[in-house]
Amino acid sequence: MATDPATAHAHPPVLPENHASLIVQGRDSTGIVAAVSAVLSGHGANIVSLDQYSDDPHQGGAFYQRTVFSLDNLRAVLPALERDLADELSAGFDLDFTLRDMSVPKRVAVFASKEDHCLLDLLWRHRRGQLPVTITMVVSNHTDTAEEVRAFGVPFVHVPTMELGKSAAEAEHLRLLRGNVDFVVLARYMQILSGDFIARLGVPIINIHHSFLPAFIGSGPYAKAKERGVKLVGATAHYVTEDLDEGPIIEQDVVRVTHADTLADIRRRGADVERTVLARAVRWHSEDRVIRSDNSTIVFA
Numbered sequence: 001m002a003t004d005p006a007t008a009h010a011h012p013p014v015l016p017e018n019h020a021s022l023i024v025q026g027r028d029s030t031g032i033v034a035a036v037s038a039v040l041s042g043h044g045a046n047i048v049s050l051d052q053y054s055d056d057p058h059q060g061g062a063f064y065q066r067t068v069f070s071l072d073n074l075r076a077v078l079p080a081l082e083r084d085l086a087d088e089l090s091a092g093f094d095l096d097f098t099l100r101d102m103s104v105p106k107r108v109a110v111f112a113s114k115e116d117h118c119l120l121d122l123l124w125r126h127r128r129g130q131l132p133v134t135i136t137m138v139v140s141n142h143t144d145t146a147e148e149v150r151a152f153g154v155p156f157v158h159v160p161t162m163e164l165g166k167s168a169a170e171a172e173h174l175r176l177l178r179g180n181v182d183f184v185v186l187a188r189y190m191q192i193l194s195g196d197f198i199a200r201l202g203v204p205i206i207n208i209h210h211s212f213l214p215a216f217i218g219s220g221p222y223a224k225a226k227e228r229g230v231k232l233v234g235a236t237a238h239y240v241t242e243d244l245d246e247g248p249i250i251e252q253d254v255v256r257v258t259h260a261d262t263l264a265d266i267r268r269r270g271a272d273v274e275r276t277v278l279a280r281a282v283r284w285h286s287e288d289r290v291i292r293s294d295n296s297t298i299v300f301a
């Protein structure tokens with residue numbers, strides 16, 4: 001019997017049972033780490049990793065903490081733990097927190113246009129178990145990648161923006177996505193999202209921009225880089241906001257180029273960086289390692 005290519009190489013991601021992530025952020029003050037640890041230990045939780053950062057008090061004195069802990073019978077205990085954390089952190093602190101069962105993978109929809117390298121890289125890494133997410137669907141305004149996506153066993157949905165018009169296409173995107181995804185990835189998706197869509201979708205959107213931002217915002221960054229005679233090109237993964245390519249940066253990297261590189265050479269070298277940068281950003285976001293703060297991020301990688 002023929003092996004299904006979609007599952008032939010499939011390695012489901014290893015998700016830790018009875019492990020949760022706790023993200024705490026807000027105004028820094030003494031006693032936060034002790035208070036959080038006391039609530040966790042009071043429920044019998046064992047902290048397996050803890051990262052914490054405090055801004056300089058002159059910079060507003062913000063506090064950020066990522067804790068991962070194990071706790072038997074986690075699902076049954078989580079509601080009571082959340083209540084106790086809310087009680088403790090609202091008494092005398094100015095903090096917000098999120099608590100998440102890490103055995104439940106985040107659901108992600110991936111948007112693409114014609115370029116396939118970032119999309120196929122994510123699908124390939126996911127099939128090898130390197131991305132602890134559930135890819136619910138791929139949405140594209142073109143059909144170029146349909147067959148390859150379906151070969152991974154992932155639903156492919158064509159939403160023809162040009163024919164429908166941007167607002168009708170965004171309405172269809174919302175119908176497909178709302179309530180069904182925890183975040184969205186734009187894998188070289190070449191349509192500018194409206195602020196209204198971003199607000200109504202209500203989940204984080206990660207974009208891979210093919211330049212070392214803030215250089216060369218907008219379309220055609222490699223051509224602009226070639227024209228400028230740069231010696232480095234790069235890629236930037238960032239959260240999407242209404243302001244094009246201005247959202248909080250999650251990860252960046254660069255590669256050297258020379259005067260002898262053609263635009264095709266630059267695109268080839270840059271594509272490798274795009275794939276690596278996007279995969280890091282998606283993995284870190286899926287593991288709750290990225291905390292947004294104003295127009296920046298704290299990344300506990």
Ligand SMILES: Nc1nc2c(c(=O)[nH]1)N[C@@H](CN(C=O)c1ccc(C(=O)N[C@@H](CCC(=O)O)C(=O)O)cc1)CN2
Binds near residue numbers: 186208218242243
């Ligand atoms: N609101 C936002 N939307 C999008 C962002 C963003 O940061 N905020 N990132 C872009 C991705 N991108 C660069 O990384 C980008 C995509 C598209 C364009 C552009 O000029 N698009 C044209 C149409 C191009 C086409 O159809 O081929 C347009 O939309 O008018 C510039 C930069 C994704 N969206």
